[in-house]
Amino acid sequence: MPTEATLAGDTLIGRIWHELERATRERDHAWRTPVLATVGSDHTPQARTVVLRGADQQRGELRVFTDGRSPKVAELRASLQAVLVFWSAPLNWQLRVRVAMQVLDSGAEVAAAWERIARSAAACDYLAPAAPGQPLPGSEAQADAPGDAHHLTVLVAQVLAIDWLALGRDGPHQRRRITPGGVEHLVP
Numbered sequence: 085m086p087t088e089a090t091l092a093g094d095t096l097i098g099r100i101w102h103e104l105e106r107a108t109r110e111r112d113h114a115w116r117t118p119v120l121a122t123v124g125s126d127h128t129p130q131a132r133t134v135v136l137r138g139a140d141q142q143r144g145e146l147r148v149f150t151d152g153r154s155p156k157v158a159e160l161r162a163s164l165q166a167v168l169v170f171w172s173a174p175l176n177w178q179l180r181v182r183v184a185m186q187v188l189d190s191g192a193e194v195a196a197a198w199e200r201i202a203r204s205a206a207a208c209d210y211l212a213p214a215a216p217g218q219p220l221p222g223s224e225a226q227a228d229a230p231g232d233a234h235h236l237t238v239l240v241a242q243v244l245a246i247d248w249l250a251l252g253r254d255g256p257h258q259r260r261r262i263t264p265g266g267v268e269h270l271v272p
């Protein structure tokens with residue numbers, strides 16, 4: 085692994101996207117499950133773990149799948165500003181990625197995503213008859229059996245800025261702000 089101290093701007097950006105892309109394929113990659121933070125409908129912060137489903141450096145886009153009826157989707161429709169936070173202990177890197185989120189609930193991309201998910205164990209997550217977060221009736225109630233219609237929604241995160249923090253194992257910490265304007269060194 086190259087030492088963080090040797091990573092110049094372009095190399096660092098390439099390394100970050102390489103790790104993000106790996107995380108979409110490798111189940112045990114620490115960046116597979118970032119925290120997605122949104123602005124709640126009551127204007128308070130909201131945050132939850134999600135699975136990173138896509139990373140495209142050319143387009144500057146990350147992708148997450150969710151249930152279109154979940155509260156986060158309503159929040160994102162009201163305010164598309166969001167942040168994805170990634171931490172990797174093996175890399176010793178934290179990423180705070182500021183994004184503008186687009187909600188796709190129909191169309192070719194959603195159909196292709198459902199093709200992929202429908203064959204996996206995760207399919208039932210998107211087939212529940214009741215919306216996520218709804219109270220279950222009864223004290224020991226179980227969720228209803230899956231319905232026929234899926235509620236898979238693709239969240240497309242356009243990356244606006246990346247705050248990269250590398251914790252130095254034997255040396256100083258490093259921090260960079262990466263935007264379309266360039267790479268800026270920050271006090272960690």
Ligand SMILES: Cc1cc2nc3c(=O)[nH]c(=O)nc-3n(C[C@H](O)[C@H](O)[C@H](O)COP(=O)(O)O)c2cc1C
Nearest residue numbers: 117132133134135149150151154155156157216217
């Ligand atoms: C490891 C892990 C992975 C998760 N992945 C997703 C995901 O990819 N998409 C999703 O909508 N929720 C995912 N969840 C559930 C969310 O954290 C959250 O509980 C749910 O989406 C409801 O969030 P909301 O009420 O803020 O909309 C995951 C939870 C865990 C613990």
